[in-house]
Amino acid sequence: MSAILLATEHWWDLRDLSNISREILDFLRDVGPDWLAYVVSPLIGFVAAFLIFVLPSQLFVGVYGERRLIGRMQSRLGPNRVGKFGLLQPIADAIKLMQKEAITPRGADKWVMWAAPVVFVAPAVLVWAVIPFGPNMVIADIPVGLVYYLAVAALPVLAAFVAGWSSNNKYSLFGAMRVVAMAISYEVALVLGLLGVVLFTSTLSLQGIVEWQRAHDIWLVFLQPLAFIIYFISASAELNRTPTDIAEAESEIVAGYLTEYSGMKWGLFYGMDIGYALAAAAFGSTVFLGGWSFFGLEKWVPPWLILVAKTHLFYFVFIWTRGTLPRLRIDQLMALAWKYMLPLAALNLLVVAAERLWWHEAELGDGIVYLFAAANIALALLLLVGWARVLGYRPERVPTRPRLVKQAGGYVPPGAELGGGR
Amino acid sequence: MSISLEHFLTVSTLLFALGLFVALSKRNAVAVLMGVELMLNASNLALVAFARLAESAMAIAGQVFVVFVITVAAAEVAVALALAVAVYRTRETIDVDKVTTLRA
Amino acid sequence: MIEGAGPVAAFWGLSVLTLAAAGGVIVSRNLFHAVLFLILVFLGIAGFFLLLSADFLAMAQIIIYVGAIAVLILFAIVLTPRASRDNGETRMAPAALVVAIGVAGLLIPAIADTDWRTLASAPALPLADLGRELLGTWVLPFQLASVLLTAALVGAVMLVRSPREEQEELEEEERR
Numbered sequence: 001m002s003a004i005l006l007a008t009e010h011w012w013d014l015r016d017l018s019n020i021s022r023e024i025l026d027f028l029r030d031v032g033p034d035w036l037a038y039v040v041s042p043l044i045g046f047v048a049a050f051l052i053f054v055l056p057s058q059l060f061v062g063v064y065g066e067r068r069l070i071g072r073m074q075s076r077l078g079p080n081r082v083g084k085f086g087l088l089q090p091i092a093d094a095i096k097l098m099q100k101e102a103i104t105p106r107g108a109d110k111w112v113m114w115a116a117p118v119v120f121v122a123p124a125v126l127v128w129a130v131i132p133f134g135p136n137m138v139i140a141d142i143p144v145g146l147v148y149y150l151a152v153a154a155l156p157v158l159a160a161f162v163a164g165w166s167s168n169n170k171y172s173l174f175g176a177m178r179v180v181a182m183a184i185s186y187e188v189a190l191v192l193g194l195l196g197v198v199l200f201t202s203t204l205s206l207q208g209i210v211e212w213q214r215a216h217d218i219w220l221v222f223l224q225p226l227a228f229i230i231y232f233i234s235a236s237a238e239l240n241r242t243p244t245d246i247a248e249a250e251s252e253i254v255a256g257y258l259t260e261y262s263g264m265k266w267g268l269f270y271g272m273d274i275g276y277a278l279a280a281a282a283f284g285s286t287v288f289l290g291g292w293s294f295f296g297l298e299k300w301v302p303p304w305l306i307l308v309a310k311t312h313l314f315y316f317v318f319i320w321t322r323g324t325l326p327r328l329r330i331d332q333l334m335a336l337a338w339k340y341m342l343p344l345a346a347l348n349l350l351v352v353a354a355e356r357l358w359w360h361e362a363e364l365g366d367g368i369v370y371l372f373a374a375a376n377i378a379l380a381l382l383l384l385v386g387w388a389r390v391l392g393y394r395p396e397r398v399p400t401r402p403r404l405v406k407q408a409g410g411y412v413p414p415g416a417e418l419g420g421g422r
Numbered sequence: 423m424s425i426s427l428e429h430f431l432t433v434s435t436l437l438f439a440l441g442l443f444v445a446l447s448k449r450n451a452v453a454v455l456m457g458v459e460l461m462l463n464a465s466n467l468a469l470v471a472f473a474r475l476a477e478s479a480m481a482i483a484g485q486v487f488v489v490f491v492i493t494v495a496a497a498e499v500a501v502a503l504a505l506a507v508a509v510y511r512t513r514e515t516i517d518v519d520k521v522t523t524l525r526a
Numbered sequence: 527m528i529e530g531a532g533p534v535a536a537f538w539g540l541s542v543l544t545l546a547a548a549g550g551v552i553v554s555r556n557l558f559h560a561v562l563f564l565i566l567v568f569l570g571i572a573g574f575f576l577l578l579s580a581d582f583l584a585m586a587q588i589i590i591y592v593g594a595i596a597v598l599i600l601f602a603i604v605l606t607p608r609a610s611r612d613n614g615e616t617r618m619a620p621a622a623l624v625v626a627i628g629v630a631g632l633l634i635p636a637i638a639d640t641d642w643r644t645l646a647s648a649p650a651l652p653l654a655d656l657g658r659e660l661l662g663t664w665v666l667p668f669q670l671a672s673v674l675l676t677a678a679l680v681g682a683v684m685l686v687r688s689p690r691e692e693q694e695e696l697e698e699e700e701r702r
Contacts, residue, residue, distance in 0.1 A: 109558070112558075112559075112562065142581060143581065143653060144581045144582050144585055144653065147582060147585040147586070147589070148585055150585070150589050151584075151585040151586075151588035151589050151593075154588060154589050154592060154593025154594075155588075155592070155593075157593060157597065158565070158592060158593070158596065158597060161597060161600060162562070162600075165558065165600070165604070166558075173604070177601075177604070180597055180601070184593075184594065184597065187593070204582075204653065423534050424527050424528060424529040424534065425527070425528040425529075425533065425534055425537045426527055426528075426642075426644060427642050427644050428637055428638060428642065429537065429541075430574070430578075431637045432634055432637060432638075433541050433544070433545070433574075435629075435630055435633045435634055435637065436545055436630060436634075437544060437545065437548055437567075438629070438630075438633075439626040439627070439629050439630035440545070440548040440549065440551075440552065440626070441548070442622070442625065442626045442629060443552060443622050443623060443625075443626035444548075444551055444552055446618060446621075446622035446625060446626070447615045447616055447618055447619040447622035447623070448613065448614075448615060448616070449610060449613075449614045449615060449616050450557060450609060450610055450611070450613065450614075451609075452557065452599060452602050452603055452606070452609075453557060453560060453613055455599065456551060456560065456561065456564050456599065457551075459564065459591075459595065460548055460551065460564070460567060463567065463568065463571045463591075466571065466587075467571055467574055467575075470574070470575055470578045470580045470583060471578060473578075473580070473651065474578040474579055474580070474648065474649070474651065475527070475528075475578075475644050475645060476642060476643060476644055476645065477643040477644065477645050480659075481649045481651060482651055482655045482656055482659050483659070485580055485583055485651065485656055486656065486659050486660055486664055488580075488583055489583070489586070489656075489660065490664075490667055490671055492583075492586060492587065492590055492591070493671045493674070493675065494671070494674065495591075495595070496590055496594065496595055496675070496678075497674050497675050497677075497678035498678075499595050499598055499599070500598060500678050500679070500681075500682045501678050501681055501682055501685070503598055503599065503601070503602040503682075504681065504682035504683075504685035504686050505685060506602055506606065507602060507605050507606065507685070507686050508685045508686060510605070510606045510608075510609060511688065514608055515608070515609055515610075516606055516609045517609065517610055518616060519616050519617070
């Protein structure tokens with residue numbers, strides 16, 4: 001199933017980067033001892049994945065692109081002073097953070113405060129090991145890749161709580177408890193949503209999921225839109241991004257668990273926030289948007305370019321929601337997780353399990369997936385709107401409270417009405 | 423040098439003994455719970471070692487057992503910590519030396 | 527038999543890490559540090575699971591133990607601020623030491639003396655088999671575990687309700 005017609009297998013064919021690594025490893029096997037090739041192969045993968053794909057995305061799209069786009073969405077210019085069009089902004093930020101003093105408060109736990117950002121780095125780096133960039137381009141195609149992502153996603157929660165606790169500051173502790181409460185609530189919905197995906201693909205390895213989507217010529221986002229929406233909202237909540245960034249809300253609890261962090265320690269938290277968001281975007285594109293495959297285009301266009309494009313598209317939607325939606329309160333967030341997303345995820349699981357059972361028991365062909373996709377999209381729209389109505393939320397056509405002072409019966413001076421009041 | 427079943431079982435026993443000491447000797451009730459968790463982890467290690475290295479009719483049963491032990495451990499931790507917090511509410515302490523009678 | 531320089535080195539490294547971290551739980555004078563050492567033990571055990579080809583269990587261990595149980599323990603420490611956090615020992619500590627050493631001293635020679643029937647080559651333990659066994663042969667314990675988890679969830683919520691909350695709920699019910 002992975003016999004793709006690549007044009008060549010020459011080392012200079014960049015469409016399959018495994019050609020280059022194969023040449024390097026063969027050379028090392030001829031030249032050096034056996035263990036050298038064994039040790040160097042993950043290093044090559046790490047260098048390729050991190051330096052070529054992740055770091056430029058993180059610096060340019062994450063730091064510069066995000067602030068510029070959010071600025072434009074909020075009718076203001078983003079950073080545009082440093083360098084032409086502000087493109088050197090990430091470098092300026094890095095230099096500034098490195099020369100700042102990293103203050104540690106007196107009663108705080110020094111070693112633990114130092115260790116917390118180090119653990120926070122874990123998901124942003126570790127997830128890239130399992131993401132397939134092409135048919136032969138995975139650093140570690142472990143058979144439990146999906147659960148590996150969930151395990152790695154559990155670590156920054158702990159790091160945030162430990163950071164908040166060790167800061168010896170009550171606002172930090174508030175922020176830490178909010179982060180943990182939110183993260184464990186959304187983790188349940190996340191796992192149930194991803195479980196629905198696994199029911200169809202029968203494999204937990206990410207390369208296997210991409211191959212399944214390529215073999216059936218359909219993306220899992222069309223086949224399970226409800227799971228995709230659950231993943232999007234839950235991942236956004238786990239990443240503490242607006243509208244769910246109650247844990248870092250500057251207007252409420254001074255920066256939450258990050259309050260006592262300054263200098264490069266804060267820079268590590270901030271950078272890995274972006275890195276983790278990119279990793280979640282890459283994981284979402286792999287599982288739901290088809291990864292490196294694009295209905296046959298991957299034979300001509302380098303597959304890793306396709307994956308990077310999809311990751312950036314996903315990340316753009318993250319930026320879009322951040323620039324547009326207001327922040328939710330903590331009780332609204334918990335209600336969303338437990339009363340709305342968890343029943344939806346459970347219903348999704350039920351429906352998907354029934355569909356898969358019918359598919360395999362009745363021995364229907366592979367073309368039935370399109371019928372399932374249409375049915376699932378309709379069901380997703382129905383459930384998303386219907387369940388909100390059942391819980392009592394209705395869109396306001398007529399505002400329940402008067403919006404203008406005049407409507408509420410207040411006094412408006414003659415020259416001050418909207419539109420000049422001539 | 424190779425690692426056999428005895429090595430894993432020895433590590434598991436040592437971890438179990440350490441957990442037993444923590445569970446029997448610590449003053450804070452939460453620390454006692456940490457000792458219990460150490461003991462459960464030691465038994466999980468032994469089970470998975472048996473599943474992989476020992477001859478048996480159904481090797482996967484070791485891993486199935488570990489799934490159930492992890493589940494029961496999670497449920498037990500939740501209830502035990504809820505109990506500790508409830509006791510703290512009335513007695514202002516969870517010191518096992520002081521919480522010795524039912525009467526406050 | 528687990529052979530090869532890499533796995534053997536991994537075994538010894540993980541053993542040292544896990545046992546030292548368990549020792550850290552005992553000797554550290556701050557309860558919070560003891561919990562952090564406990565998290566290190568959990569990660570060490572996850573490493574052992576990976577060494578023993580139980581990759582799904584390693585991930586499940588990290589998700590459940592490190593991601594949920596350790597966090598629960600930390601929450602319990604936060605919610606009991608005036609309890610002693612110095613991780614001290616009770617009067618029974620010497621007796622506990624004797625018991626622990628006795629248990630280890632009994633079991634380790636027994637382990638060394640037993641003639642274990644070990645396999646020569648690694649058995650195939652695919653993840654699909656685990657799923658099939660859980661929902662096939664062991665479906666009754668599986669369902670009972672779900673009932674247990676529900677009971678634990680409800681019980682834990684009921685146990686931590688403060689008396690003031692319960693009073694408010696009762697008054698609301700009487701008003702309705």
